[in-house]
Amino acid sequence: MNTESRKKALRYFFEKVVAPMGFKFTPDAELADFLLEQEVILETKHGIPFCPCQPLHHDRSRDMKIVCPCIPFHREHFDEIKRCWCGLFVHQDIVDPDSLPQLPPHEVGLE
Amino acid sequence: MNKKFVRAMPADEVAPGGMRVVEIDGHEIVVCNWRGRYFAVQRRCGHMNAPLDIGTLDGKYVTCAMHCAQFDVTTGEALSGPVPADFGGESPPANLSGYLEHVGMQMKHVRTESISTYDTKVEAGWVHVAL
Numbered sequence: 714m715n716t717e718s719r720k721k722a723l724r725y726f727f728e729k730v731v732a733p734m735g736f737k738f739t740p741d742a743e744l745a746d747f748l749l750e751q752e753v754i755l756e757t758k759h760g761i762p763f764c765p766c767q768p769l770h771h772d773r774s775r776d777m778k779i780v781c782p783c784i785p786f787h788r789e790h791f792d793e794i795k796r797c798w799c800g801l802f803v804h805q806d807i808v809d810p811d812s813l814p815q816l817p818p819h820e821v822g823l824e
Numbered sequence: 825m826n827k828k829f830v831r832a833m834p835a836d837e838v839a840p841g842g843m844r845v846v847e848i849d850g851h852e853i854v855v856c857n858w859r860g861r862y863f864a865v866q867r868r869c870g871h872m873n874a875p876l877d878i879g880t881l882d883g884k885y886v887t888c889a890m891h892c893a894q895f896d897v898t899t900g901e902a903l904s905g906p907v908p909a910d911f912g913g914e915s916p917p918a919n920l921s922g923y924l925e926h927v928g929m930q931m932k933h934v935r936t937e938s939i940s941t942y943d944t945k946v947e948a949g950w951v952h953v954a955l
Binding site for chain 1: 896904905908
């Protein structure tokens with residue numbers, strides 16, 4: 714299967730999921746392209762496009778929480794840091810994703 | 825071999841975003857309407873032959889209802905294979921479990937192939953498909 718075609722399809726499907734939640738693809742096109750490519754690789758291997766920055770636990774209930782876009786499962790944290798962990802998605806008002814600090818949950822008052 | 829356009833169905837019977845199956849000369853074909861343009865693909869999924877018309881068309885992407893393999897209806901290209909099965913955390917009954925394991929072993933060797941597409945044109949309110 715063709716990686717570029719799959720990346721376009723994932724982009725199409727993900728856009729529809731993240732937009733109603735107030736997120737968009739990162740304006741960093743190179744990063745978005747790289748992360749989508751990693752997801753295609755993971756999907757080819759596992760059948761599911763897991764988040765490329767999180768480890769798989771081989772425990773379905775945990776692994777399902779890192780299927781991209783994983784925003785619904787970690788939304789409180791992502792809303793605080795205005796991005797998802799890997800940076801594929803950012804809040805819709807973000808124009809400079811590099812300015813966003815990556816803070817763990819306990820540093821933003823969660824957990 | 826020259827292809828010949830044959831009348832498939834009235835164009836207004838497939839609304840934008842919709843798809844409908846038609847059989848012509850032994851060919852099972854799904855006609856899809858994407859943004860007012862008509863695309864025709866083989867009815868059978870490139871994974872395990874399930875009928876794609878009972879799946880979902882979202883944009884130009886059709887998802888098979890059986891194992892969720894996805895295809896681009898404008899090119900027929902296979903975009904993804906089956907999604908792994910899940911029993912919602914419950915173990916299937918022992919007798920079924922063995923069967924499923926057997927099926928799973930066989931399915932590992934099933935490739936997801938791209939599907940055939942057919943040229944289309946609309947004439948006098950009818951979708952024509954080239955065979």
